[in-house]
Amino acid sequence: MSEQVDEVGARLTEYDGLGVRLKAYEGRPAAVTGAGKDPVNAPMIRHWCEAMGDTSPAYRGPDAIAPPTMLQAWTMGGLLGHEGRTGAYDELLGLLDESGCTSVVATDCEQEYLRPLRPGDEVTFDAVIESVSDRKTTKLGTGYFVTTRMDVRVDGEPAGTHRFRILKYAPARRKPPKRRPRPVVNRDNAGFWEGVAGHRLLIQRCTGCGTLRHPWLPGCNACGCLDWDTVEASGAGTVYSHVVMHHPPFPAFEPPYAVGLIELAEGVRMVSNVVGVPYDKVRIGLPVRVEFRTYEDEEGALVLTVFRVVEGEG
C-alpha cells in the first residue's frame, strides 16, 4: 500500500509543478483590442434567431437590436481563427496541450449586457486570463479550468462583459482494451504453448537425469543434457509466493490483481494469475488448480493458464 501512496504523491508533485507554471498566466492579457470580424448586422442576427427558434420582434425591423446572448458571437474568430489573441493565451493553451490536456470544453459563461447592440455597431474587445484552477479530475478527464474575462466595447464605450470558463483536459480513457498481451512463442517453448492450446499443462523432463523443469529451456540445468520429453501435470498446486499489482496499470489488466508463483504438485513453479478469491485473500500455501481460459481478440483465440483457488479454501 505504501508504494501506491508514494506513486500518487510523486504524480501530484509533478502536476503541481505544471500548475505553478500555468498560474503564472493569471492576469495576463488573452486578447488586446480585438475587433469583431463583422459589424453587428441583420443577416447574422436572423441566422441566429432561426437557429434558436427565437421569434421575438425585438430582433427584427428598423429598431432591431441583436439578441443580447449573441454577445460572444460578435467576437468569434470563425473558421480562420482569432487575430486579436495574445501570445500569452496561446502559450497557456500550448502548455496544456503539451501536458496531454489536448481536449477542450466550455463549462461556464457569464455575460452582462450594458447596452443593446444594434446593426452597424463595430465591436472591439479586450480579454484577460482571470484564473487557472488547480488540477481537477472530472468525468471527461483530468485538466485545468481556465477563466477569461472579456470586455466588449462599441465606439470605446462598454457594451458588455463576458466571462468564459473552459476545461482543458486529457480525455479519460473510456474502457481499457481487453486485448491480452500474447506470449512470445519460440522453438524452445512452442511445445508448452501447444499443450496449453489443447488444455494440457506440460512439464519438460530431462531424458538424461529425469529432472523436471519449467519454464521450458533447451537444456537441463542439472546435467546439461539436451534431450527431453514431457509429462502432463496433474494441474494441482499451491501458492508458493505472490504479489498484488496496484500500479502501474497495464491496459489488459484491471488493478489490483494477484500474481502468484505456483508450485505444481510435480515440484516445478510457474507464474500465473490466482483467481477465485479477492486479490487480498491470496495466501502462501493456498491450494490451487489449473484452469485454461480462452481470450478472443483480432488475432484469434488465445488460451492461457490461470490458477483457481480450490473450493472451500481461501
Add this chain to the structure above:
Amino acid sequence: MASEERAERPAVGTELPPLEIPVTRTLIVAGAIASRDYQDVHHDAELARQKGSPDVFMNILTTNGLVGRYITDHFGPTAILRKVAIRLGAPNHPGDTMVLTGRIEEVEGDTATVRVVGANGIGRHVTGTVTVTLPAREAAS
C-alpha cells in the same frame, strides 16, 4: 400596449412554464454555425468520438441563446436581459430533449432574477441565472 399584457408583477417563487427543446443534429450544427463556432465536436461526429464524446454536442453559445430565448419568450419583447450566467453539465447530444424550467428567485424593483435549469435525458445540461428588467409602464425603450 405591452404594459397591459403584463397583468401581474413577477413574484418570487413563480414558476415559468417549461419549454421543451428537441435537440436535433440540425439544431446543434445550426446553433454552432450561427454563433461562429467551428469546433469540430459541434459538427463532426467522427472527430467528436475520437475526443471521447459519443456524438456531437451542443455548444455553450447555443445553450446561452436558448436560455435567453426562454426568458424573453416568457416576459415578452420589452423585457431587457441584463445578465445571463450559465454552467454546463450533461451534454446535449442529438436525439435528446432538453426541458427548460425557471423559477423567479428574486425581485428588486422592476428587475427579476430567474433561476433556470435545462434538463435532458442524462442529467442537467445547464443551470444558471438570468437577470431581466421588465420596463415600467410608459418607460422609454
